Amino acid sequence: MEKHFVDHEEQSVVIVMTSGPSTPQRCATPFYLGALLSSMDADVKIFFTMEGVRLMEPGVAENMAAMEGGKRIIEFIRDAKTAGVKFYVCRPAMPGYKMEEGNLIPEVTATASAGDLADLILTSDRLLFF
């Protein structure tokens, strides 16, 4: 029975998401895990940089699935958002993908700088890269 009980203290977790449309099979688990961690009382932030920023572009995650015929990535993103996960998009990475700040999906919490990511890395309890 012990494994069925949740005892964790509140912790902060940062997930750095660098995967994007070129590797769709890598784009569901971070949101699933984020939703799970958040529901276990962790303060979860996902920071999108490199190709990961493209998942926050309208129309991209809507048309992707990690496996053929599987649940769309946008639904994983929305599940994580509903569970309390916050989404930050790397502002310096956006011009490389011709993305503009005013044209992001509504699930985005904020755009952020590399310095913001550095602060998150140095102050979070746990850090994951995908």
Place this chain on the structure above:
Amino acid sequence: MEFHGCEFRPELYYDDEYQVWARREDDGTLTVGMTDISQSIAGKILHVRVRRPGTRRPPGKPVATIESGKWAGPVPNFFDCVIAEANEEVLEDPNLLNIEPYEAWIARVEPVGGPEAALSVMLTGEQAWEGYKARCERDNITCERGIR
């Protein structure tokens, strides 16, 4: 009562998104479970983990976490409570939530301010039924029960 195949029980209390139900027990505790809508959205449930009995859960802090093949998330909590008991049968066999969502309760909780105050933030009866149908229509939800 049913809408889009989703069972609804008017005697229970619900949050306004119809994720969880609550039932008042004679000893002043509340029994909490997932609705038919929630179990259908989750799909086959593989794991359930409940906060350890004795743990206080303020509003917004989940009672339990659910994992299915395609969904992970909280069993949300809407009132200040202390976990009294977990349903060990469901913890060992989470698929029961898909088969009988209104029988397979998840946890019993002691509401800190008493059951009246806790249930005052929930919906029941006709008001809940109207909202339940509206949620099914809004999100195009059709319910399916799991089978062994």
